[in-house]
Amino acid sequence: MKSALIINGQGGTDNLTLEDQSDATGDRATIAGSTVGAAKGDTFFSAPGFLVYFGMSTLRIDGGFGGNLFNVLQTAPGTVTSINSGQGNDTVQVGGGIQTLGDTSGGVVDGIRSPLIVNGQDGTNYLTVNDFNGSGSKQVTVTGFQVGAASGDNFSVLPTAASRIWPSDLDTQRRHRRQFHPD
Secondary structure, eight states, rough: OSSSEEEEOSSSOEEEEEEETTTTTTEEEEETTTSSSSTTOOOOSSSOEEEEEEOSSSEEEEESSSSSSEEEOOOOOOEEEEEEEESSOEEEEEOOOOGTOOOOOOOOOTTTSOOOOEOOOOOOOEEEEEOOTTTTTOOOOOOOEEESSSOOOOSSSSOSSGGOOEESSSSEEOOOOTTTTOO
């Protein structure tokens, strides 16, 4: 895709799948609200392509097998976002502000406003959740299968299960920097 694509679900139950499973090259994709692949340096689509979507029930991204980087800054309210990172060695970063991306302005998980499901698939995969620049005191519970889903967790702006992160098959790195220090 070499230009902007806009998809409007117009209500109802609409599911959007971005399928890249046969791609052997490692890609980078930024998910920011209702956009995918629009950030500087993104390679999920051919430059200058990106996706804008509205009114979708689900967004599913199926990564290729070359080793991918997904940077999740925000999720669209009311849209369940699923990332199947691909068969290679992949990284999923939630909250932005990750130094390896050269982005020092982010580091806030408050933009995660709907369920985020991450499936690492094969390879060695990492999930980093960064709330370095988040405001206030937060409580977060990290297990092998959930981040911020326990009773009393307030790790996002929505104090309900509507904004939790469910990593699946990942080596979870806890990087809530007010409590944990980077390696």
